[in-house]
Amino acid sequence: MILEHALLQVKPGQESAFEQAMREALPLISATPGFLRLEVRPCIEAKGKYLLLVAWDTLEAHTDGFRGSERYGEWKRLLHHFYEPFPLVEHYSAPVASA
Template sequence: MILEAALLHVKPSHEQQFEHDFAIAGQYISVINGYKGHSLHKCMEQENKYLLLVNWETLEDHTIGFRQSAEYLEWKKLLHHYYDPFPVVEHFEKVLEN
């Protein structure tokens, strides 16, 4: 299992519309092979900062399966104009769990 993590800095005063559009965008990512679920967290200290976490079966399910799909183009259309700066996306694998 791979965890994708991205800090999303949404343009100030666009948070409410971003959250609305993000809920819609979930339909595009959730149909991709290897997708295992996602969550969006809003920062308590900075109102326009979010943390996106997505669970994937493999790294390639995200980097190829999603990023090279028609669904990604729809996701991008809905969400990418909200970010400033554009987020860095990183992938993690679990090494320890309590």
């Protein structure tokens, strides 16, 4: 399993609209073969900051499968205008330790 990670900084005052847009966008990403799950969590200490975690079967399921799909264009239209700055997206492999 690959874990995609991004810290999303949403423009001030846009938090509610972002959360609604994210709920609307969920079917776009979840329809991708190799998608396992998604979580978006608001930060307790910093208003407007969210943690995005997406689990994929493979890196290619995200990079080629989702980002290469027509659904990704709609995802971008719904969500990308909320971010300032645009987030760094990183991918992580299997844990080296867990409890």
